[in-house]
Amino acid sequence: MGTKAIRIAGVAAAALLTLTACGGRGDTATTAGGDCQGQQTVGITDTSVKLGGVYPLSGPASAYGEAGKAGRAYFDYLNAEKGGINGRKVEYLVRDDAYQPPKTVEETRRLVEQDQVFAIFPTLGTATSSAVWDYLNQRQVPQVFVAGGATKWGADTAHPWTIGWQPSYRSEARAYASYVRQERPDATVAVLYQNDDFGKDLLDGFRAAVSGSGVRIVAEQSYEVTDPTVEPQLRTLSGSKADVLLSFSTPKFAAQALAADARATEWNPRHIVTTVANSVTTLKSVGFENVQGVISAAYTKDPADPSRDTDPAMREYKDKLARYGQGIDPTSVYAIIGWASADSFAKTLAAASCPTREGLRDSMRNLNNIPVDLLLPGVTLKTGAGDAFPIEALQIQRLTGDRWSLVGDIIDTTR
Structure with a gap:
């Protein structure tokens, strides 16, 4: 797709409030009246709202493009069947940055x-989203539900117009640390990590969470997103004979690490992959027979789990995705995340007290246990004063056969 915009007609969920009309300001910008006097209404009118998404539709992280396609399908579904937010249809412009920060800018x-x-x-990725958050905050443009778990999306107070969505990498690392400490309190751990904020955030979070325990990190190897392969790093890590291998990697490199691990004959660690790389599609590319027992975490329901077929939300998701997102794999974890995050955006915009950028900013930072039906039971969206992390609970899962099986209970990483 390159830089060509894809214009996507869609809508968000039924609105909760009657929104005020807008007055003029400049050529295209307007200001809201009533209680919303003076607030920004660029891109929103009585009948439409224009959004922009930036995804890696090409390049080394193009697997994430499924999230953007599913988000588009969600908006198309709402447009066709729900009538929009108080009659406002969403025009969705999607652009490709190839996972390159200069292109994101x-x-x-x-x-x-x-x-x-x-x-x-959203914007997708840590380095890519970081490249534009100063710009967007200076312009006072909401950067909503960044597709990435960098802790700073919720911890930083200097960028009030930016917020994440998925559990932070700190939260995810805590969940893995909890699992390892419980399963093997004296484990030795080897870590493969992407040499950027994404990988370092996970590594730092895990290191902090096992501090003072019997779990020890004994080997670390980083890679660059431009590297052709991580096999040299895996060979080095195998020399540690660690009990656990943490792969803090994006899909392409996670698959390479899993394949290298499967070929190893003298090293058989418990392999843990991140939520951003645990798509069944990624695992299938390695061969399910080679990845049995791999550990990851989840916060959404698993669309590949047949036991979810009777779940009303899952049935609706698969039915509507088949109708409005033809060609998208319904079992893709990226697709279900794209659909669920678009649903989250719709509910956040619907709850805004003003049809303005300020109203959206305030709404995304005051989510009061908002349910999203495709999240795991017990996981809701909640933010508030001093808490800009919408989702902070996960559950460990283990690959069994060709699907994930949940292990234990929901882990509240705030505790």
């Missing part, structure tokens, strides 16, 4: 300055 500026979108939903 270029495409984000184009969306804001040329297309004049109301909000950015």
Whole structure:
């Protein structure tokens, strides 16, 4: 797709409030009246709202593009069947940054300055999203539900217009640490990590969570996103004979690490992969017979689990995805995350007290246990004063056969 915009007609969920009309300001910008006087209404009118998303539709992280396609299908479904937010249809402009921060900057500026979108939903990736959050906050443009778990999306107080969605990498690392400490309190651990904020955030979070316990990190190897392979790193890590291998990697490199681990004859660690790389599609590419017992975590329901077929939310998701997202694999974890995050955006915008950028900013930071039906039972969206992490609970899962099986109980990582 390159830099060509895809114009997607869609809508968000039924609105909770009657929103005020807007007055004029400049050529395309307007200000809201009533209690919303003086607030920004660029990109939103009585009948429409324009959003911009930036995804790696090409390049080394293109697997994540399924999330953008599923988000588009969600908006198309709402457009066709729900009638929009108080009659406002969503025009969704999706651009490709190929997972390259300079391209993220270029495409984000184009969306804001040329297309004049109301909000950015979302940017995907840590380095890529970081490249534009200063710009978006200076422009006071909401950067909603960043697709990435960097802890700073919720911990930073200098960027009030930016917020994440999925559990932070700190939360995810705590969940893995809890599992390892319980299963093998004296484990030795080897770590493969991406040499950027993504990998380092997970590594630092895990290290802090096992501090003072019998669990020890005995080997670490990093890789660059531009590296062709991580096999040299795996050979080095195998020399540690560690009990556990943490693969803090994106899908391409996680698959390489799993394949290298499967070929190893003298090293058989318990392999843990991150939520961003645990798609059944990724595991299938390695061969299910080679990845049995692999551990990860979850916060959404598993679309590949047949036991979920009777779940009303899962049935609706698969039915609507088949109708509005033809060609998208319904069992893809990226697809279900794209659908669920779009649903989350719709509910957040619907709950805004003003049809303005300020109203959306305030709404995303005051989510009061908002249910999203595709999240695991017990997982809701909650933010508030001093808490800008919408999801902070996960559950460990183990690959059994060709699907994930949940292990234990929901882990509340705030405790």
